[in-house]
Amino acid sequence: MRHLLESAPRFEDWEGLHDALSDAYFPHALRPRSSGPAAESGLELVDLDRCRLARIRFGATVSIVTDHPGAMAVNIPLAGHLESHVGRRVMQAGPGQATAFQPDTPALMPAWGPDLDILGLRIDTDFLHRESERVFGRGDVVVPGDIDLRSANGEAWLRMARATFDSARDCAGNLFRDPQVAGSVASMLVTGLLLAAVPDEPGSMAAMRPRPVHRVIRAIEADPARAWAPADLAEIGGVSVRRLQQAFREHVGTTPFAYLHDVRLQRVHDDLVHGRGASVTDVAVRWGVTHLGRFAAAYRAKYGELPSHTLSASA
Incomplete structure (x- = not known):
C-alpha cells in the first residue's frame, strides 16, 4: 500500500516527470510541445492496489502516447479540456465529463495543456472484470469512451472519487494502508463507475443480477420440468438456501420457486397455444406441474382463461 508523492514534488526536468508518471499511472511517451517548466507540473497518487487515483497537471503543453497496458484508464478533467484520439475516433472531455x-x-492525447487538471483512475483489467461480473453478472461489460458525469449517478460517483482522493491527501494515505480498507474503497469506486457509465439497455436490470441468481435462472430455464429441491438450486448458485432466497427477492422480486412456477406456466401456455399436446394434463405434467388444481387457478390468473380454453382455441 502506498501513497506516492505525498508532499507536492518538484520535478527538475521532463525526464524525471516522465519517469514518475510512468511509475505512478501508465508507461507512456511524453513530448513537451510548448515552453514551460517541468517544475510547475503536479502529480499525486492514491494507490488502492487494484486501482489507483492520480491527480495530474503539466507545466507546459505536452503530448502523451500510451497503450494503457494491463489496465483501463478513466481521465476526468477537473478544469480545462482534454482531447484524446483512439484510432480514428476523437473524444472530447471537459468538467462534468470523462474519457475511458x-x-x-493505443491512445494519443495530442495537446494536454497547463490549464488541464486531471483526476485519473487506473483499474487493473482482471479487477475490472471481477467487478463487472459482481455488478452485472458478466465480465465482458464495455465502459464507453465518452462518459457523462452530469447525471445523478455520475455526479455522485465523481464526488466519491474526489472525496477518496482528498481523504488520502489529508491523512497522507494512512487511511488506505490497510489492505481490507483499500480493497473496499477500490471496489466501491469501480462499482460506482460501472453503474454511472454503462448505459441502460433492454434487460439491463436482469444484467445487474449477481452470478448466483444468473446461474439458478439459467438452470431453471434450461430444465423447468425437473423436480427441483431448494438445496439443488442453492448448490447451483454456490450459496446457502437462505442467501439464494434473499438474492432472488432483492434482484428478481420473487422467490426461486415462484420464478420456477412462472417459467412452467409460460412453457405450458406456449405449448397449449400451439396445440402441442393431447390434453392439458399431458402438457402440464410434461413441464413438471404436479398440482393440477392449483395450476389451473394460477394459469387463469396469469392468462385470463382456463388452460383448456387455450388448448381448444388452438385446435
Missing part, C-alpha cells in the same frame, strides 16, 4: 481508455489500446 480500454486496456492495451
Whole structure:
C-alpha cells in the first residue's frame, strides 16, 4: 500500500516527470510541445492496489502516447479540456465529463495543456472484470469512451472519487494502508463507475443480477420440468438456501420457486397455444406441474382463461 508523492514534488526536468508518471499511472511517451517548466507540473497518487487515483497537471503543453497496458484508464478533467484520439475516433472531455481508455489500446492525447487538471483512475483489467461480473453478472461489460458525469449517478460517483482522493491527501494515505480498507474503497469506486457509465439497455436490470441468481435462472430455464429441491438450486448458485432466497427477492422480486412456477406456466401456455399436446394434463405434467388444481387457478390468473380454453382455441 502506498501513497506516492505525498508532499507536492518538484520535478527538475521532463525526464524525471516522465519517469514518475510512468511509475505512478501508465508507461507512456511524453513530448513537451510548448515552453514551460517541468517544475510547475503536479502529480499525486492514491494507490488502492487494484486501482489507483492520480491527480495530474503539466507545466507546459505536452503530448502523451500510451497503450494503457494491463489496465483501463478513466481521465476526468477537473478544469480545462482534454482531447484524446483512439484510432480514428476523437473524444472530447471537459468538467462534468470523462474519457475511458480500454486496456492495451493505443491512445494519443495530442495537446494536454497547463490549464488541464486531471483526476485519473487506473483499474487493473482482471479487477475490472471481477467487478463487472459482481455488478452485472458478466465480465465482458464495455465502459464507453465518452462518459457523462452530469447525471445523478455520475455526479455522485465523481464526488466519491474526489472525496477518496482528498481523504488520502489529508491523512497522507494512512487511511488506505490497510489492505481490507483499500480493497473496499477500490471496489466501491469501480462499482460506482460501472453503474454511472454503462448505459441502460433492454434487460439491463436482469444484467445487474449477481452470478448466483444468473446461474439458478439459467438452470431453471434450461430444465423447468425437473423436480427441483431448494438445496439443488442453492448448490447451483454456490450459496446457502437462505442467501439464494434473499438474492432472488432483492434482484428478481420473487422467490426461486415462484420464478420456477412462472417459467412452467409460460412453457405450458406456449405449448397449449400451439396445440402441442393431447390434453392439458399431458402438457402440464410434461413441464413438471404436479398440482393440477392449483395450476389451473394460477394459469387463469396469469392468462385470463382456463388452460383448456387455450388448448381448444388452438385446435
